Amino acid sequence: MRNALVLSLLALVLGGCASDPAARDISGVWINQAAINEAAKGGHLREALLANGPNLEWDIDAKNAKASYTNGFERVEGTLLPQKKGTWQVDMYGSSAIELGLKGAALNQTASDADPQQSFVRSPVQLASDAPLGTHFERALKAVYLGGQWRVISGLGQGNTVTFMPDGQIKGLPDNNAYALCLAGDCASMSGEYDSLWLQQDEIGAVHIFVRNGRRLEIFQALDSAKSDEMPQLYPGKLEWVLEKQL
Structure with missing residues (x-):
């Protein structure tokens, strides 16, 4: 009876230690899933990110007391210091x-x-340990925001099935085999109220304005209203493609 009581107490103590948040290792990559979930509704991309950000990804190395985050255009580094139970401070x-x-x-x-x-x-995306900060978030976002198959309703390649791959490749969109979404930074400043993406064929590419409305994706040529010595101010020009997401 006495031995059973001792074992029960020991199990309780060990169980308490295992469930203690302060004892958990927070090392690894963490992504802003709330921003991704909002973007998945199929609306304005940067509005969804700003509403749940601005930070998109953390990379934490508790063993070496390091922590870094990105907001989509800059990497910020700091020193990780444990504080009270279950909390940490990043200087x-x-x-x-x-x-x-x-x-x-x-x-x-x-x-x-x-x-x-x-x-x-914690990021569900499996990447190499030396993947640039922000890559986990971007791949998870692309898989949700542009994942699945799209059909070209109008534009070059009408009738084609288009697939946007999480790694930035495109299949089925004529004259393009790669893309990148603008999340923040200079590209966001240049496109102002509009969402933009970069479309590329091998080494040649250009920025485009896009409008996502549920299952419909409109891609426009980007025109510039700025003077030659000013930062570009982009706005939608010719409608180049209309894509519809397949159910």
Whole structure:
């Protein structure tokens, strides 16, 4: 009886340690799944990202006390310091510290004067350990936002089936075999209120404006209203393709 009681107490103590959030290793890549879920509704891409961001991905190395995040156009690095139970502070180089905390399976970034509260999940995407920061988020986003098969309703290649691959390749869109979505940064500044993407055939490519409305995707030629010595200000020109997502 006594031995059974001792074993029960020991199991309780060990179980408590295993479930202690502070004892969990938060190392790995975490992505902003809420932003991806919002984008999956099939509307304005950058609005979906901003509404749930601005940060898109964290890469944490607890063993070496390192943490980095990207908001889609810059990489910010800091030193990871454990704090009270289940929380960590990231001292960012040249800016204020960020507090992270575990809540269930989610990694939460505490709201601050600079950013709202944001939530991240471990990346389900399997990539090489040296993949650039942000690649996990981008691949997960592309798979959801442009995944599946699309049919060319109008434009070159009418009737074709188009597939946007998570790794940035395109199949079925004439004169293009690669693409990239604009998430933030200079490309977002240049396209203003519009979403944009880069379409490319081998080494030659160009930026395009696009409008996503549910299962319909319109891709326009990008025209520039800026002067030669100004940052480009892009707006939609000729409608080049209309694609419809297949059920």
